[in-house]
Amino acid sequence: MQQPDLELVQVRRNESFKVWAHGYPYKTVRWHFHPEYELHLVTATTGTFRVGDYVGAFEPGNLVMTGPNLPHNWVSNVAPDEVIPERCLVLQFTQEFIQGCLALFPELDFVAGLLDESTHGIGFPPATAALVTPILTELLHAIGARRIALFVTLLNILGQIRTRVPLASGEFQSEPMKYMSGAMNHVLGHIRRNFTAELHESELAKLSGLSPSAFSRTFRKHTGMTFVPYINLLRIDFACQLLVQGRKNVTEICYETGFNNVSNFNRQFLLLKQTTPSKFRNTHTMNAAMAASAA
Template identity: 55%
Template sequence: MIHNPDLELVDVRQDESFTVWSHGYPYRTVRWHFHPEYEIQLITATSGKYFVGDFIGNFEPGNLVLLGPNLPHNWVSEMAQDESVAERGLIIQFSADFIANTMRAFPKLKSLQNLLAEAQGGQLFSAAAGQLVAPIFRELLNARGFRRVRLFLSLLDCLVKDGERSQLASPGYMPDALAYMSSTFNHVLAYIGENLATDLREATLAELCKHSVSTFSRAFRKHTGMSFVQYVNRLRINVACEMLIDGDAGITDICFLVGFNNVSNFNRQFLEQKGVSPSRFRKYQELNMSSRNMTATDQAMSVPA
């Protein structure tokens, strides 16, 4: 069974329209993963198995593939455990918004529409195309300004003109980014809930997800709408409220039971989230309960015997 893919957050600088880079093997991004950006990948060293959606195939140097948004993928090189290479592949990543805006600005690029549509299931290009784009890829690594854009469009032109390209994933395969995200972060949120009283650290959760801390942090905020620390503190304060309402444990005990390591921080977080201190929150709840009990007693007394 293939597990749901991890999310990779692609880092495209604000002063760039797309990112071009290379990596070796092993490398942190070499895992079953997906991202919202298009990706062009050219393998330059090693051979092995690659996975695109529900497709499994063999790759070798010259393997050139275009991937659509949120399409899960992975390349696994067949190498000895202690062996590594400095460069395994060259990669270009760009957003759907960028390429759509480019096509609107330059109507002659309309021929890209079919290529981008076909990329939803992944496209494998001919060995000849791989050889043709290799030097363009190399130049792109260091190109700047207009030359960089011109090289990028030249590379896309090579892909469009390759009449031997073929589909990788089956026609019925549909990437489901929402399901991938939900599955991954449901496990994360469940882990947090089950270990709330422990010393939860963002680095630990990032390691469990096989993300860097910065990648995990951005993905967590995108999924929950808040930072990891904010989420954990909010959950701990909510549990503390339940304990203040339903139990007799002292405030200091509750502080440590829900995972805070000092009372002053607990009181500060509680005040920020609830607008009152823990002790006043408990008094208000006791007043609320006594008021309810009094109302129930009055109603019982008003019922005719």
């Protein structure tokens, strides 16, 4: 079985977990792993999915939970030029976050069993997916305390399902250290730790042991993107976290996230978020105020 690729998951500093949707094709649709727990709900297409050493068929309503560093992938049966606007909803959270929740709230003790089982992947019945779908959909846009309420509701539903089934075999063992020994995963780990610093593709090629041209091809194969847009994406996502915190101005955030000038920062932000940094912050502030007044 081929080595899985490392996926860099960015949970915003002002949020406890990440909820997002993506279509098909998409750059993360590949055999990959990450240290975060993941709840994955398919909303469109059919195809084949892999979790550890498990291989099965999926259709809309396929709901799976994976534990830290457990390799997984969903591949849809679609025409080569077909584009699906939304293929799945994804929730991701760190081990530190969920363990902190268990330490603070003994009422969540039931979640411990769910987390243990997720190390080999858990499949849930369609009826559970039907209950979870509106919660994940609302979580895409929820803010503030409403996000936490929905998250706990989600855990409560999943924890009470007795018909959940293990996916990977008991013999399968995740090997994150072995995965990270691969040249490209080693580079991606370095990028994750240093994406706000000055990075040069030629230097990363040396770190991987590949020639510059081979590195460029391999990097795109692993990430679905070329080097500069990938770095810009990580930096802009980090900028969004700093903007919603509201303590720093746009210029300060520009340089803290690794950009060398404000005009380029604004241009890349507009390209990726279809708005300016100032408008992004204002929209978030307005939405937060509306949510507080409605509470």
